Amino acid sequence: MREADISAQPPAVELVGITKRFPGVVANRDIHLSVEKGQIHAIVGENGAGKSTLMKILYGMQKPDEGTIAVNGTKVSFHSPADAINVGIGMVHQHFMLADNLTVLENVILGSEPRKGGVGIDFGAARKKIKEISDSYGLGIDPDVLVEDIGVGTRQRVEILKVLYRGAKILILDEPTAVLVPHEVDELFENLKGLVREGLTIIFISHHLDEVLKVADAITVIRRGTTVASVDPASVTARQLAELMVGSELPSPETRESTVTDVVAVSVRGLTVLSADGRPLIDNISFDVRKGEVLGIAGVEGNGQAELVEAIMGMRVAAGTITLGEADISAWPTLRRREAGVGFIPEDRHRHGLLLESPLWENRILGHQTQKPNVKGPWIDRKGARADTQRIVEEYDVRTPGIDVKAAALSGGNQQKLIVGREMSGDPVFLIASHPTRGVDVGAQAAIWDHLRHARAAGLAVLLISADLDELIGLSDTLKVILRGRMVADVDPANVTPEELGSAMTGAGEAT
Template identity: 60%
Template sequence: MANASGDIAVELTDIEKRFPGVLANYNVNLTVRRGTIHSIVGENGAGKSTLMKVLYGMLQPEEGSVVVDGAEVAFRTPADAISAGIGMVHQHFKLADNLTVLENIILGSEPSRGGGRIDFAAARSSITEIMQQIGTELDLDELVSELGVGERQRVEIIKVLYRGGNILILDEPTAVLVPDEVDELFATLQRLVDDGATVIFISHKLDEVLSVSDDITVMRQGTTVAHTQPADIDRPGLAELMVGSELPSPAGRNTTVGDTVRLAFHDITVDGPEGRPTVQNATLEVKEREILGIAGVEGNGQFELCAALLGLTASAGTVEIDGVDVSTASTADRYNAGLAYIPFDRHREGLMLTAPLWQNTLLGRDHEPELRKGPLVNAPAAVAASEEIIERFGVLTPNAHTPAFALSGGNQQKLLVGRAMVTEPSVLIAAHPTRGIDVGAQAAVWDEIRMARDAGMAVLLVSADLEELIGLSDRIAVLFEGEITAQLDPDTITAAELGGYMTGVRQKAAS
């Protein structure tokens, strides 16, 4: 099969993938030419991962066709995709630390010497050949636990090639690398495409995308919105495409932001694992009847900032709630001071999945006088309180005794929103309050937040959904690499501005 470089390696047409209540991909069209590096860019939640899982056989699309090397395919498992020559290098490596490089590479497709013995010699020679081809050198007998991140990534790439892969999907490969390793990776990828392989490169780092790609496809809100080439576009233009040229318009409101500061934090700094702080000198104030949106590409310190405000992680700086300094207070005391929290991840930080709903709504509230009988739980009262939340927030469930896992994601989320709001907090930290839920539930959650705001609550809204951010916020602060780089007005904001700050194209004005 001698293919010219103009041939098509992968063609996806009108792909649609639905999850209960969510349209993850629709009208997705992607044409990847053989022997090219094709980048797919988009914000978190734009549908890139879903699309790649469809191509790699981890998910099956409801609609659309997948054509690989000219033949229509329907992968049921990643094994099908691998046998069609597609390989994936995951962002989080899937290597066995206690095995050597060689053992990791052949794991699952060991060459046999008969009698169940592994033909290590054959494996060694073919891997050496692959390494020469991509211009890299690794000690095959070293343990993977001894390797650095960049070397581990090369092991993953060799793993794909060893299995005969000629179409490589790399999911955010540079997220974990230092600049030198990034250059090395790109050199490797370039050699690969020169030899006729095809690389699909997922990223939201625009500089890298522009420097390394032959073609670029932009995804937004579950669909492909643009196809372009580095020669035809610049960084701001790409940022604008990612965010969307027409931003949603802010919703009007009848009340005005008050004067009293309800949440104030100054110089919050959280140390990261490698010495680099994950949040650096973050300072903001939120007033009564105000929603302050935090925009940013995921992983730029949003989670750590919330954890610091809640007292869940050690941090420097001060936090005040309603004028009371809670910088050294415990998490429980911060809640008592008027804080409430809608967590990032409802399964990990929010729910006890096998416990009944009434126990889930009791979590964090068991000290309230109406819900206790001295040292005991007042179960009937807790059930009644839970039914109140279910009723008021429209949680669809048979009753309050149903275990949480039996509910759909949207209803689980409404329950958590209800748990946070029913205490009538003065400050609400809402992290992705409508992530992964259907439109109806989303509107209900937004209404609740607006109503509470009108009643005087201050809201810190962390979101990756621009419609939510712009639609709800009175002000938007952008978090980039742990620093607040801009404070913007949602009424006058432009896509280029917002996209620019979020991707670091625009830097903090020297102040």
């Protein structure tokens, strides 16, 4: 619709042949990107494909080794984010950078305060300017509320306003939907459309393909550090886009034929965890997981999922009973629970799942220090552990030059595949999978889903906790919603949409 005037203007941002050598796993090479003015341009790619590096280059946080950047037809060279801001590029980070105990207004002007008489801050002028921006772009922001009193969606709009306040005409949004529930995502997209109508340009980084297709005017796909395709969202499907991202055919998390048996593998009754000041973090939770069943727990993060997992693993004091098979394991220490066949894929693999500075084969032992083939009595069985690590590397397609490299040298997806392989070893009867595909690329994600499905078919009971609603709906046989430490709803994964699940998670709708 805007074709005519677009072709007459130079692109808002044009990257030609950008190459960045980077000490680490990912580099950019020969990136070409052309973003038209007044469009929402999405950049999609697997985790680790080089999106973040590219954005850091565009925002002046990294200098490219080769290639040129042009903004509105003029070649630029950035030495710091300040240079980028000066030519009108602003960045909205994935993690909000707001001070909770300040008002919206104070947060927005922080660092570029309008002065009155050289010393005082001109709050009046700032308030007026914020109101103007908020009204003209339809952001609906009240400058005088405390940030701690506003919701996640509003906070994000404050972040956008902060960038606009500094005069940005080109906005980079890094994974803006990662923290939002579905209806907040829709609101955000309305806002973004409003912004481009007013002539702003938006670069939108995401790996949620449905969202990208919904909102973007143009899409560029990055794979292995380079741009592989520029596509028109009207002419591709999410599947085609995903295949461009991975470079191969893509499986989905669907597991429709049920393998659920009648045998209860794990039974949790009245589980309660209290915080240090006596507030319940987990409030009287009860559930069963049967053999061959995946029980999914949906919920906005911080509603007790982490505490639930730690209580079941015996890492945290809890009241209530946990029964594994016939045995009451409530009083068992973590080690004994693990020995009894509880596998654990932790939410934060660097904190709980790996020894980053140890070789892979030692990481194979972690969590299985008392089990074969890692030990013989009190002695470490180096040979056995190494052989089994080699097996995991092969069966789980961990891409590594060898089992003696340190875990830190692997990419996130390969680290996670190693963990999954380890936790599947030794015939577990119950697996806790906490965000099993968080921060891994699409290829590894598909492989991990596959392994979970196979194990489930073989009779494994799985407790799946995830923030990825598609993953939850696709893999789970039963879904429960956790809110403020309580199970508030049971959902049938066969007929629920991510939107319905999302509103159940926020307590907005009743999805029973």
